[in-house]
Amino acid sequence: MGPVRLAAVVGLALLAAACASGGGSGDSGPRRDRNLITGEELTQTGELTTLFDAIRRLRPTWLRGRGNLSAKVFIDGVELGGTGVLRDYRVDEVRECRFVPAADATMRFGTGYGGGVIQVFRK
Secondary structure (H helix, E strand, O other): OOHHHHHHHHHHHHHHHHHHHOOOOOOOOOOOOOOEEEHHHHHOOOOOOEHHHHHHHHOOHHHHOEOOEOOEEEEOOEEEEOHHHHHHOEHHHEEEEEEEOHHHHHHHHOOOOOOOEEEEEEO
């Protein structure tokens, strides 16, 4: 086999290997949206009863904030304050939670949302 033909075969083999890998994470389960927690996910938290504790386990970055700014919480479209209000809601009351990052929150809701927004939708 000549050098040109060998290079072509090796190139095709590398291309086929790259395509076959798909760049996935290696797990075969469904891909989770890092900005969404479904009611199903919440019910799988077991002994955790408050929404704050469930979010702390499932998506802890939502509670960390940026610098000294923490996320604001909206329950069914009404702004209720900081993340502490999440302790007042039980996991079994919630249909889903969404995190809106700071840049998107500022575009949607205006200034004052530098820590992002946690939207909670009850059943």
